[in-house]
Amino acid sequence: MSRIIKTVSLDKESDEIASKMGNFSKWVRNELKKHAYTISFTHTTPEMLEKQGICNPSHSPRCAICYPYGKPYASDIKHFNQGLITKERLQDLAKIRYEGIIEKPKPIIIEDERLDPPMRPVKERKYIRRALKYIWSFI
């Protein structure tokens, strides 16, 4: 097997991990082969692509053309399927999350009348309950 030399860019932490591994190149080759099964370099859902301009974000293998940075988070897919975010926003969020700018999915505040109004804070109910209890104590 011929060998092709590639250069990778590591940060300090990943460099320390790599330096402790016996055969880093072999590990990279194996992981790349495993990864290749999870992505497709052709559109995976052409019907949805034609309709919505983007492949199905939940499809496996993932379309690496529509989602080059990784599979969007389930919460983002849900918002996209509900029509609350655009395909561009879905792709942006996948990129942002992949780059580690946002570590965990955070609730996206969307003003939409289809969504339930926010619940009243619990504190208010506590005060009302206490006030009623206080009033009842005099009766």
Ligand SMILES: [Zn+2]
């Ligand atoms: Zn696609």
